[in-house]
Amino acid sequence: MSATTSDTSLYRPNVGLALFSGAGHVFLGRRINGRGAFQWQMPQGGVDEGEDAADAALRELEEEVGLSAKLVEVMEETEDWLTYEFPAEIRRRMPGPYIGQRQKWFALRFKGSDSDIRLDKHTPEFDAWRWAHLSETPGLIVPFKRPVYEEVARRFARWTNET
Template identity: 80%
Template structure:
């Protein structure tokens, strides 16, 4: 396994928000470019914030869903990493060459009407429920290995007997 210097990777959380039917939330990025603009919510961990606190904050900010409407089923024990491609790195200020992420599996207890992309500054302009194994095929390619890993680790939450 490759050792990575954590100081070079921005601490981040990723959220696999599962519906009662075992599908995951995918949001379409606002102002995205290219074919692969769907993703699960993610965001940075603020200084002094735990990954779990960041996950619930990002859920509220990006999806408009309160932490009261989810059960946290799992947090990855390790950090998953990805590097920014050169074109992305040029557009991003700061010292980071990529992101390191703690991923959370969350069970959504609300209804679709509780999802409000406009509660804060919107990051998504549309959303949908999808099968977890679809997620790697719709994410930007440089994040695809992370989504493939998350799909393996969290497939037990899909309720799909073929995947359990």
């Protein structure tokens, strides 16, 4: 996916996490205080200044899902950055210069049990979670992120047990 503009400084560096269960399903969290449809998403978060994307992915996993790095195996990282732009109404509410996000995506295999998942370990971003088929995730995400989720579903399909 390519950005509308070639100026990558206008896109906040971010990571996305496709956390796969042993059965080949992917983790989805429901956004706290979400409004309307499309509140389910895979974990994601910003890359701090000077932070490596892989380190950011494991930090976000711990912050959003409550899982330590020892409970996952990193299977794949996208070579390129996938981008999306914020809709105008979101851009107006956000501070800073960003018009969207550029994301490195990681496929992670979960080696723990469901009881290891702790949405309340830090400031919660999700109020519920579930396992889902990766192929259904584009239909559950907010529309402006849908092309990225379609691309992630295509690229990481080999990590599922879907046929």
